[in-house]
Amino acid sequence: MWINKIEVFHLSMPMKFTFKSAQALLNHRETLVIKVIDELGTVGYGEVVAFNEPFYTQETLPDSKRVLLNRFLPQLLAREIKHPFEIHPWMDNVTYPMATAGVENALLDLFARRQHQSIMDTVFHEETQDAIYAGMVLGDLEITHLLNQIDDYLQEGYARFKIKIKPEDGFFKLKCIREKYPDLMLLADANRSFRVEQIPELKKIDELGLLCLEEPLAEENFLAYQKLQEQLTTPICMDESIQTVEDLKKAIQFKACQVVNIKVGRVGGMYYAQQMIELCRQHHIHFWIGSMMESGISKILHVHLASLKDNYIPGDLSSSRRYFSEDVIQPEIIASQGLIQVPKGPGLGVEIDEDILKSLTINHAILDRDML
Template identity: 40%
Template sequence: MKIKGINLKVISMRMKKPFTTHLETVTNREAIIVEIIDSDGLNGYGEVVAFSSPWYTEETVKTSYHMLKDFFIPLLQKTRIAHPNELTALLSKFRRNQMAKAGLETAIWDLYAKEQQKSLSVLLGGTQSTIPSGVVVGAKTIAESLTQIEQFLNDGYQRVKIKISPENDLMLVSEIRKQFPKLQLMADANSAYSLSEIARLQALDEFGLLMIEQPLAYDDIVDHAKLQRELKTPICLDESIVTFDDARRAVELGSCRVINIKIGRVGGLTTAKRIHDYCYRHHIPVWCGGMLEYGISRAHNIALASLPGFSIAGDISASSRYWEEDITIPEVFVKQGMIEVPTGHGIGYLPNKKRIQDVLLSEESFVL
């Protein structure tokens, strides 16, 4: 690859509605847009999906920027790569910082796909021309949740995820099931429970949930295996799966029956695809998680979710779900619950440069 420059742009946009979990309420969303330029004038784009504060993982926008500027980009200035897969090994000398790594790596994947004149989906081995779209409800009250769900179903979404904790779980799920008895419903706990609350989690078995996501500690695999043996409802692991070996160990231990794959959380597309391939061989369903991201990261998610093992609708909603105006052309649209997988070179979406400029906080360029 003939990379000659990298641009970092920090942007911030107000969400159409605040997004609430028991850990945090997100009103404004910062992100870092990574642009890679080659000597032929082609551009690849990635997005760092860390939040402004470390409530989801230890990373933030500021720490990610520090890692990119002071460590990852200088290493690329000294080392040439021929394929995006090489970047994962190259950056492995630096521990964690998965979202910073993914922002750079996905930009290189987009550029590489354009250099190969292929869509990113095809390059990764995607087999689906459309993918099902799911949506997340992050409301403060049961009434707001019910209203949002009704609207999302009217918009054609096929699966709904709700945020639960011991303070709201049984009442919230019960009310949703009364109003929407056939809804494909899953619950995300974001580590709100402990093993002492097994009986409470068992009580959710009667509601026919698709899965309960990350009920126990964010870094746990062992206790989830104990819990899964006591539940009929499948456990899905999210925050616990940061590396390929995390996924392998979780499957071997029986810690879950489903895995959520987030490109940012696992350090990029190379590892995300490796986890997918392993789960596909072992008949473990996977789905693509969302990070309240902008259109560039959303486009990478679409390409990943076109792989054959993604059998559950992911958290890949329309741009209009979160933004008055997104940063890609076109924006991401959902039609009758499905999203078309782009066939153009790379991610298949162009940056909306005017919109990016309107929401720009800072930018910096680096020569390779």
């Protein structure tokens, strides 16, 4: 197939509240939506989920946008493609995993639509669930607010909660939650905020029966993680510490973690996400699906991935309305009684509302094969 036209929509989505983690404050979300159109007029969408600031990983949205418009997208228009994964040898997934993933995801959506297949059926050849359990992520909130939010979302049907923590009060908050809800499915994400001297705090957290502890250490070496995992019963979960398949192999070799949070953008696309899932399966590492406060285009892809039957826990996947007052996909994502339906149609299985997409766009670029 040939890609004849590519559109890049730079979105700015106002958030309904300010999200706070150990590393960042976020009150609006910018991403890039990539729309690809082939010679038959088939359309596919993908999203580049880099943040404006490098608080999570190194790639920033201005970097992704520059490399896409100057290099990746003109190169894509210039070659025939038999399968979306063919882009990986020449797109730089180490420096620009999120840009690469956005392009690959758009091509996969298009490719699957061409084949009249769901995006999961084009990549994985296995049975999947029709619905998945939703999971709520709560930022670093003041304790009474945090407990109230848990009450509210429990009533809405959410059963799994992830709390963003920092060294100063992470144990205190988790202990309060545990006292009120002894059986809650609970995990914590420290986003690399604990220094090695603060390991005693992590040992206290270890007593609270968490499903896993995500990215506890500021230390970026797997030996430190190995030593920590030896001292903890709670499984350590890696997120931003694993960006490439090589990183995952190293983490396995070091026994640095027992669990991996998979996000398609962070790892450079479904091609790598699938390789990582297979590696996890071979080495008895648990995996589950994260999220990045993105629009429905990337989030619904993660809903699809979370439909693999051996996910360790429900993902960071909640209703579109949790963060945004409107979503660019139709139907939007709805967690009802704690469940999200997995779309069945071709590609991502959802339609894009171009009116909403355009209303959220702050910059729009069009590349055409005729212009090469």
